[in-house]
Amino acid sequence: AQSVAQPEDQVNVAEGNPLTVKCTYSVSGNPYLFWYVQYPNRGLQFLLKYITGDNLVKGSYGFEAEFNKSQTSFHLKKPSALVSDSALYFCAVRESRAAGNKLTFGGGTRVLVKP
């Protein structure tokens, strides 16, 4: 069975500082990993994904994520956070052998960027 964990319920960071949102996963086969962001009263928006290839993936709004197979992690990063990055962030995983198209989401991490 596939699962994903986001160990921090909330991350606080000052504007301009680096932002990291942690994610670890568990799958039987090769993982396909995704990050989504949810702004208040909105649906989830896709940020980036890791399928194969380079371990460092670049996505929307200046975000990037690093796939680390040995640590089974896929942390989301941004070098310089903006107040507008304050939102709820979800990590999701799909096992390459999983039937169909089922994504498993983490519990979400709320990011608060203070001016």
Added chain:
Amino acid sequence: DAGVIQSPRHEVTEMGQEVTLRCKPISGHNSLFWYRQTMMRGLELLIYFNNNVPIDDSGMPEDRFSAKMPNASFSTLKIQPSEPRDSAVYFCASSRTGGYRDEQFFGPGTRLTVL
């Protein structure tokens, strides 16, 4: 593209009433997903369709919930009879194919309140 369209955006109903939520996926997308989001349980997959066929409905809470996809451009999620514990935000999402490389695109959600 207009993105995934959901209606209504807000629904307030009384316990025992029938509720129907509607979704129009992105044109050309072959997979459709219904999720429920609550503070207590986070984001839960209820059911998903591939080429209009239900593939996995194991997340549907009970027989009061049913979902249909009569054609590639329309799906409904029905709750009959509704109960206060069904209060949540319901999201519809679609993806291009049933393949596990594809990200999902979410609609804005329907906020359901059952009194």
